[in-house]
Amino acid sequence: MTRVRLGVLVSGTGTILEALLDEGLPVVVVVADRPCRGLEIAADRHVAGVLVDRQGFGGFGDAFERDAFTRGVVEVLDDHDVDLVVMAGFGTVLSQPAHDTYGGRILNTHPALLPAFPGWHAVEDALAAGATVTGCTVHLATVDMDAGPILAQEEVAVRPDDTAATLHERIKEVERRLYPATIRKVIAAGVGPEGRDR
Numbered sequence: 001m002t003r004v005r006l007g008v009l010v011s012g013t014g015t016i017l018e019a020l021l022d023e024g025l026p027v028v029v030v031v032a033d034r035p036c037r038g039l040e041i042a043a044d045r046h047v048a049g050v051l052v053d054r055q056g057f058g059g060f061g062d063a064f065e066r067d068a069f070t071r072g073v074v075e076v077l078d079d080h081d082v083d084l085v086v087m088a089g090f091g092t093v094l095s096q097p098a099h100d101t102y103g104g105r106i107l108n109t110h111p112a113l114l115p116a117f118p119g120w121h122a123v124e125d126a127l128a129a130g131a132t133v134t135g136c137t138v139h140l141a142t143v144d145m146d147a148g149p150i151l152a153q154e155e156v157a158v159r160p161d162d163t164a165a166t167l168h169e170r171i172k173e174v175e176r177r178l179y180p181a182t183i184r185k186v187i188a189a190g191v192g193p194e195g196r197d198r
C-alpha cells in the first residue's frame with residue numbers, strides 16, 4: 001500500500017501537531033495561516049512548513065478574501081501530494097475550493113462535545129453555560145463550521161474550580177490521544193492516494 005500523506009493545518013501552539021508527529025503519523029507538510037509555534041515545530045522536526053499568511057489576503061476583518069486564501073492553502077497541499085488534511089487548531093474556516101478538492105478528506109478536532117458549543121470559544125461557552133461535562137470531538141470538516149459528521153468523541157468532566165485555561169488543557173490532553181487514534185482508523189478504512197481526485 002502506498003503511504004498516505006498528511007497535511008496538517010495549524011494556527012497556534014501546535015501541541016496537537018506535536019502529538020501527531022510523536023505518534024509517527026506520516027505528516028508531509030504543515031501549513032499555517034499566521035506566524036505561530038506550529039511552524040517552529042515543523043522546522044524542528046524537519047517537516048516542510050509553509051505560511052499562507054492571512055495578512056496577504058485581507059487579514060482578519062471584513063476584507064478577508066476567504067476563497068483566494070483557501071485556494072492558496074489547497075495549492076500548497078497539492079504541491080505536497082497530500083491525501084488527508086488534518087486541522088489541528090487551525091483558526092480559519094476553509095471555503096468551498098478546499099472541499100472541491102479534498103471533500104470528505106478534511107478532519108478537525110474541536111474542544112467540546114458537538115453539536116454542543118460549536119465555534120471559536122467552545123471552552124469558555126461550556127463554562128459559562130455551567131456544563132458539568134464537556135469534552136472533544138473529532139469530525140469531518142464541511143463548509144459549515146463544526147457541523148460535519150462526527151467520527152469520535154470523549155467526555156471530560158468540568159471541575160468546580162476550572163478556568164478556561166485549566167479545562168482546555170485537560171481537553172487537549174484527551175485530543176492528543178483521541179485525534180491520532182482516530183486518524184489511524186480513517187487511514188485504515190481506506191483514505192489514501194487512490195482517493196485523490198486528480
Ligand code: GRF
Nearest residue numbers: 012013014015016089109111
Ligand atoms: C485544540 O483544543 C483544538 O481542538 C482547537 O485548538 C486547540 C489546538 O491546540 N481547535 P494546540 O495549538 O495544538 O495546542
